[in-house]
Amino acid sequence: MSVVIRISAAAFFLIFLIYVLGLVSKGKLQLKYSLLWMVLCIAILICDAFPVxxxxxxxxxxxxxxxxxxxIVAIAVLFAICLSLSIAVSRLVAAVKNLAQRVALLEKELKDAEKTD
Incomplete structure (x- = not known):
């Protein structure tokens, strides 16, 4: 691989790593979801610095x-990212469903309390 491509790749992934860290510091990305991206950037930077x-x-x-x-490694990493995001979305869907059911029960209790008063 040419030196220009290696330097360009290193610059891109270093900027991407700084961007991810910025998102975490601003609170737009949770640390647990950013760890995979940070590890991926660091691994790519290491492989770029030591192509052997x-x-x-x-x-x-x-x-x-x-x-x-x-x-093959890139495809496996993308599968891992997709799986982790699918797990997070599944948890969020379950939490939203539970919250909607709680709100419905509270609204029913509030209506029942208003009827008895």
Missing amino acids: IPFWFSRTLGFITPSNFIL
């Missing part, structure tokens, strides 16, 4: 070219 690491892993795992290894 992905080459070694790809050879060790039997991949013919390192680009195939990187593609």
Whole structure:
């Protein structure tokens, strides 16, 4: 990989890491959801600084070219991100459902209390 591409990639992921940290500090992104993004950026920056690491892993795992290894790892990371976000959304849907049911019960109790007065 050329030096220009490596420097460009490092700059992009460093800016992205700073952006994620900024979102966390402003309270727009919770820390538990940002950790995956931060770990991903740091791993990419390490692999960019030491390109021998992905080459070694790809050879060790039997991949013919390192680009195939990187593609498989990228797909696995995207699946992990999608799974973690799906879990978070499922929890939120359940919480909203419970809150809606509680509000409905409280409204019913309020109407019943108004009828008896």
